[in-house]
Amino acid sequence: MVVGLGTLLSSLADDHLRVAKKITKLLIPSYFPSKLPLKEACDRCIALIKRSPAAGARFCEFALSEGSSPQRLVGLIKVSISRALSPSGLNSEQTDGLVIASAKLIKSLSDEGSNLVALRECFANAKLKLLFKTAVSDGAQAALFSMVPVVSPDDLCVLHIECMNIVVNAAVTSKQEECQEALLAAHKLVHLSGRSxxxxxxxxxxxxxxxxxxxxxxxxxxxxxxxxxxxxxxxxxxxxxxxxxxxxxxxxxxxxxxxxxxxxxxxxxxxxxxxxxxxxxxxxxxxxxxxxxxxxxxxxxxxxxxxxxxxxxxxxxxxxxxxxxxxxxxxxxxxxxxxxxxxxx
Structure with missing residues (x-):
C-alpha cells in the first residue's frame, strides 16, 4: 500500500507521539539527509515546513531523537531564523512555522551542553526582539517566549516588554482563547525573570x-x-x-x-x-x-x-x-x- 506525502504530513502534524516519531524517522532521509551538504539539507527541511508548517514543526521536534546530528540541527536553526527574519516569498503562516520549528529544535537541543554556545550565538544582536516582530500567531509568540531561558539565560528580561504587552492587552478582553498559549508562556517567562x-x-x-x-x-x-x-x-x-x-x-x-x-x-x-x-x-x-x-x-x-x-x-x-x-x-x-x-x- 502506497501512502501519499499529504497523508503522511497530516498524520505527522496531528497523530500520536509514537506515530509522529516513526513518520519523522521515515522522512529524515528525504527532508534532512545526513549525506547531503548542510545547506541543501536545510533547504529540503524548510521546503517541508513551507508545505505544512504544523508537520514541519513536529518533524523538527523529533529530528534529534530519530537520528539527526545535533551539530547539523544547530545549522538548521541558523538557516531557519535567517529565513524568518527575511521572509521574502513566505506567508505569515510559513514564517511562524519556521519560528515554531526552531523552538522545537532548541528545546530538543537544550540538554546538549556542547552545542549551547553555538545555539546562543544564533540569537545575538537582539534577534529575539526582531523575530518577535515577525511572529504573528499565538503559537509563534509562545515559541519565542519558550526559547528565552535556553538562548538568553543571562538576560531573561529580553522580551519583558513584549510579555507585559500581551498580558495587559489580553486582560481587558474575554477572548483569551485567541492568545492563550502566548499568555501562559508570557506568565512563565515573567516569573522566571523575577519580575512577576x-x-x-x-x-x-x-x-x-x-x-x-x-x-x-x-x-x-x-x-x-x-x-x-x-x-x-x-x-x-x-x-x-x-x-x-x-x-x-x-x-x-x-x-x-x-x-x-x-x-x-x-x-x-x-x-x-x-x-x-x-x-x-x-x-x-x-x-x-x-x-x-x-x-x-x-x-x-x-x-x-x-x-x-x-x-x-x-x-x-x-x-x-x-x-x-x-x-x-x-x-x-x-x-x-x-x-x-x-x-x-
Whole structure:
C-alpha cells in the first residue's frame, strides 16, 4: 500500500507521539539527509515546513531523537531564523512555522551542553526582539517566549516588554482563547525573570479599578484596598482604605443597571489570567502572599455584579466568579498551612 506525502504530513502534524516519531524517522532521509551538504539539507527541511508548517514543526521536534546530528540541527536553526527574519516569498503562516520549528529544535537541543554556545550565538544582536516582530500567531509568540531561558539565560528580561504587552492587552478582553498559549508562556517567562510583581500589580489594578466602577453603579461596598503602586516594594503590605458611608451596601438604585458586553469583558481577561496564575504553584505562592487581599476584595464585588447580570444574558463569561472561588480556596488553604506550622512550633 502506497501512502501519499499529504497523508503522511497530516498524520505527522496531528497523530500520536509514537506515530509522529516513526513518520519523522521515515522522512529524515528525504527532508534532512545526513549525506547531503548542510545547506541543501536545510533547504529540503524548510521546503517541508513551507508545505505544512504544523508537520514541519513536529518533524523538527523529533529530528534529534530519530537520528539527526545535533551539530547539523544547530545549522538548521541558523538557516531557519535567517529565513524568518527575511521572509521574502513566505506567508505569515510559513514564517511562524519556521519560528515554531526552531523552538522545537532548541528545546530538543537544550540538554546538549556542547552545542549551547553555538545555539546562543544564533540569537545575538537582539534577534529575539526582531523575530518577535515577525511572529504573528499565538503559537509563534509562545515559541519565542519558550526559547528565552535556553538562548538568553543571562538576560531573561529580553522580551519583558513584549510579555507585559500581551498580558495587559489580553486582560481587558474575554477572548483569551485567541492568545492563550502566548499568555501562559508570557506568565512563565515573567516569573522566571523575577519580575512577576509587575505582572501581578497590572492584573490586580485592572480588577480593582473595575470593581470600584461597578460598586459605584450598584451601590456595593467598594474594594477595601487602593490600587497597587508599581513602585511598591516586594512583600510590603497594601494599606486598607475604609469604604465611604455613601457607597456601602444598602444604597443601591432601585432601577436595575444592565451592563454591556464590553464592560463585562473588560474584567474577564484579567480574571482568567489570575485563575491560570493560581494553578501554577510557584506563582500562586507569590501572588497569595502579597496580592490576595486586594484581588479577593475586588473579585467579590465583580462576582456579585456578574451573578446579577446572569439574569440578563443568554451566556456570560464566568471567569471572575471562578477566579474568586479559586482565590478563596487557595487563601484558606494557606491559612490552614500557616496555622499548622504555628501549632507545630
Amino acid at each position: 510583581d509587575e505582572m501581578f500589580e497590572e492584573l490586580t489594578n485592572i480588577l480593582q479599578s473595575k470593581a470600584s466602577y461597578f460598586s459605584g453603579i450598584y451601590g456595593l461596598e467598594p474594594p477595601s484596598c487602593p490600587v497597587a503602586s508599581t513602585k511598591r516594594k516586594k512583600g510590603k503590605s497594601l494599606k486598607k482604605t475604609p469604604a465611604r458611608s455613601d457607597d456601602v451596601v444598602g444604597n443601591r438604585s432601585s432601577t436595575p443597571v444592565i451592563l454591556n458586553n464590553e464592560e463585562l469583558a473588560a474584567v474577564g481577561g484579567a480574571a482568567w489570567q489570575l485563575s491560570e496564575i493560581l494553578k501554577a504553584e510557584e506563582m500562586r505562592a507569590a501572588f497569595v502572599q502579597s496580592y490576595a487581599e486586594i484581588a479577593f476584595s475586588s473579585l467579590k464585588v465583580i462576582s456579585q455584579v456578574y451573578i446579577e447580570q446572569c439574569l440578563h444574558f443568554e451566556s456570560l463569561d464566568l471567569s471572575p466568579v471562578l477566579a474568586y472561588l479559586s482565590l478563596a480556596t487557595y487563601s484558606a488553604l494557606q491559612d490552614v498551612d500557616q496555622t499548622d506550622i504555628s501549632c507545630s512550633e
